[in-house]
Amino acid sequence: xxxxxxxxxxxxxxxxxxxxxxxxxxxxxxxxxxxxxxxxxxxxxxxxxxxxxxxxxxxxxxxxxxxxxxxxxxxxxxxxxxxxxxxxxxx
Amino acid sequence: xxxxxxxxxxxxxxxxxxxxxxxxxxxxxxxxxxxxxxxxxxxxxxxxxxxxxxxxxxxxxxxxxxxxxxxxxxxxxxxxxxxxxxxxxxx
Numbered sequence: 001x002x003x004x005x006x007x008x009x010x011x012x013x014x015x016x017x018x019x020x021x022x023x024x025x026x027x028x029x030x031x032x033x034x035x036x037x038x039x040x041x042x043x044x045x046x047x048x049x050x051x052x053x054x055x056x057x058x059x060x061x062x063x064x065x066x067x068x069x070x071x072x073x074x075x076x077x078x079x080x081x082x083x084x085x086x087x088x089x090x091x
Numbered sequence: 092x093x094x095x096x097x098x099x100x101x102x103x104x105x106x107x108x109x110x111x112x113x114x115x116x117x118x119x120x121x122x123x124x125x126x127x128x129x130x131x132x133x134x135x136x137x138x139x140x141x142x143x144x145x146x147x148x149x150x151x152x153x154x155x156x157x158x159x160x161x162x163x164x165x166x167x168x169x170x171x172x173x174x175x176x177x178x179x180x181x182x
Contacts, residue, residue, distance in 0.1 A: 054171065071160055082141040083141070
């Protein structure tokens with residue numbers, strides 16, 4: 001299940017950049033008109049997705065709420081890749 | 092938050108053994124009197140925890156239900172380690 005309400009949800013897909021880049025992206029988005037963000041991590045990036053959430057949570061405290069954690073697998077180039085999607089909402 | 096109801100929940104903590112060991116452990120437990128299992132993965136094992144759930148889900152289909160996914164961090168030897176706890180219930 002992957003839906004996006006108009007302009008109010010921003011999805012951050014973790015790649016190979018340093019975690020602080022995604023942290024900055026998340027904080028900038030949360031300080032704008034975005035109501036919620038989704039952190040998507042696949043494969044090895046699942047660990048980093050959880051760590052990114054933990055850092056956000058410790059920095060922003062009760063300004064954000066963990067809305068949902070979805071796990072599953074995507075078929076990418078014929079291979080099943082595990083993913084995590086962490087949905088965070090402004091409190 | 093980590094509680095265990097009497098004998099009916101089994102926690103599987105992922106370590107360095109091959110994933111098939113934990114898969115076997117999970118399936119054996121679900122075939123016994125256990126009502127639910129928790130898969131706990133810390134750090135790099137978070138990815139493996141999600142993959143273990145995906146394999147279980149594809150093998151057991153609707154015999155199991157994903158009850159909850161908890162993410163957070165534990166303080167271990169003075170360091171914050173991210174974790175995931177995946178709760179699975181017999182359907």
